[in-house]
Amino acid sequence: MGNDEEEIQIQLMEPGNGRRVLRTRASHESTDWRHFNFWREEHSEERTDSERSIEYLKDWIKVCDENHTCYSNDDPVLPSRVVSVADDCVRVIDAKDMRGRYMTLSHRWGANETFKLTRSNMNLMMDFISWESIPKTYQESIQVTRLLGIEYIWIDSLCIIQDDAEDWQREAGKMKSVYGNSYLNIAATEALDSNGELFRSGKLSAQYPARKVPRDSMIQIRPQPSQTHRHFGSNYFENSRPPLLQRGWVLQERILSPRVVYYGAEEIQWECQAANDCQCGGMVVIANFKSGYHRSLKSDGVPPLPYQWMRISEKYSSLQFTYGNDRLVALSGLADQGVQSGKGGKYLAGLWERNLAHQLCWQILNIHRKPDTYLAPSWSWLSVFGVVRGELYEYRRSHPHH
Structure with missing residues (x-):
């Protein structure tokens, strides 16, 4: 291979559920993987x-x-x-x-x-x-x-x-x-x-469309x-x-x-x-968002619940409600689950006692408004209707594989 050509990386993955996935990328520097699924059926x-x-x-x-x-x-x-x-x-x-x-x-x-x-x-x-x-x-x-x-x-x-x-x-x-x-x-x-x-x-x-694999017509591969x-x-x-x-x-x-x-x-x-x-x-x-959240409730707690909860606040704040006051009720089951896990300490109106200072670093990304009636203190993201984003970089730097 000439010096001006980069080596293409190919990996075979088995992510579970009987899946086999081939993934490729152009070089070590590339972050863009392409995936191909293997199947035994049309x-x-x-x-x-x-x-x-x-x-x-x-x-x-x-x-x-x-x-x-x-x-x-x-x-x-x-x-x-x-x-x-x-x-x-x-x-x-x-x-x-x-x-x-x-x-x-x-x-x-x-x-x-x-x-x-x-x-x-x-x-x-x-x-x-x-x-x-x-x-x-x-x-x-x-x-x-x-x-x-x-x-x-x-x-x-x-x-x-x-x-x-x-x-x-x-x-x-x-x-x-x-x-x-x-x-x-x-x-x-x-x-x-x-x-x-x-x-x-x-x-x-x-x-x-799927393509047959040479030498084994039973196996299909599909991008x-x-x-x-x-x-x-x-x-x-x-x-x-x-x-x-x-x-x-x-x-x-x-x-x-x-x-x-x-x-x-x-x-x-x-x-x-x-x-x-x-x-x-x-x-x-x-x-996956759901499995990441459930990992945060387990004994090792990776990612930690307060950080995963910031993901929840980001997604939740972008969703629609017919009745604005439902926002607290429609999150209460998750909050109860978090309290029972013991992974965040006290639940504080949409935030957790542990790593509290970090969770206070949220910003509003779009047009927003205050609720007509009191829902949460002003330091909580639940106190505004608008899409919020949390600051997650500190956790990413110390845990680069997430």
């Missing part, structure tokens, strides 16, 4: 409710069950109410003191959601709900629940009495256990409201889409997110759930507390 264009998509999901659950501690095998106590979907019958049930596996749903509320539990229709909802009356997002989430052999699903609009402030306050305070004990959280990533579709048609194989799934990463400021991931309540739901399947525009994606994956392979090579 990748045809198909919908996210296809048989193969469900097999992917079952495989991810199986790997998590066998290799991780994300979900306990013991049946948890059910939330106060759940939707029973067994035996082709859908109805809301009072689940007090019952145990069982249940799914949860993260979905985007539209401006005029009419299909919800109220004091006046409660008896009807607990008797029988006709399939035709159920909005499409809920129907398709129930289909996934049944395909996985789970009997119950928790959907906030059907399991909290929406015109009962006392019931809402009580149940909203239980989000940590509701999502934290969920068998699997279904994220309706693209649906704008409950009538939107969970399932979509993918075009991955047309956009990123991985570049810079995809940035909204799942821990190191990116991402302005363009799918509709669901723009909503403030959803951040807590994503992180508290032991496992999440995202029904995206092109494919399904997976996050558990220990791993992440997707049908195109793009998620396995980025530093």
Whole structure:
């Protein structure tokens, strides 16, 4: 090789879940890696409710069950109410003191959601709900629940009495256990409201065609889409997110759930507390926001919780709320989890007692305003509505591999 040519670096990675990824870069100085996924199958264009998509999901659950501690095998106590979907019958049930596996749903509320539990229709909802009356997002989430052999699903609009402030306050305070004990959280990533579709048609194989490997026609290699799934990463400021991931309540739901399947525009994606994956392979090579947070709660605490919480503040501050006062409630489950871990000391209105001085170094990046009512002291990022960014350079310098 001549002196004017640089050596191309090639590495074979095995990031988990049975994946094999080849990554290449032009030189030691280059920070831009290109990734190629190996497959033992043809990748045809198909919908996210296809048989193969469900097999992917079952495989991810199986790997998590066998290799991780994300979900306990013991049946948890059910939330106060759940939707029973067994035996082709859908109805809301009072689940007090019952145990069982249940799914949860993260979905985007539209401006005029009419299909919800109220004091006046409660008896009807607990008797029988006709399939035709159920909005499409809920129907398709129930289909996934049944395909996985789970009997119950928790959907906030059907399991909290929406015109009962006392019931809402009580149940909203239980989000940590509701999502934290969920068998699997279904994220309706693209649906704008409950009538939107969970399932979509993918075009991955047309956009990123696979090639046969010479000497072994059983193996396919496909270039991985570049810079995809940035909204799942821990190191990116991402302005363009799918509709669901723009909503403030959803951040807590994503992180508290032991496992999440995202029904995206092109494919399904997976996050558990220990791993992440997707049908195109793009998620396995980025530093993941959810697993980084859960590492910070563990005994070694790397990265430390206060630093990881600054990532949460950055993401959370960019999200939308219909009611500004919900900002504290919609973060309270995560705050409780952080307090229980003991990794941050006292929780101080969006910051942690440990490394407090460092967390006070936040700045506002865009147009902002003060809340109409008091939410937090002025030194907390929760005291303003606007996108904030924390100062993380000190931790990066002393921990360059993060």
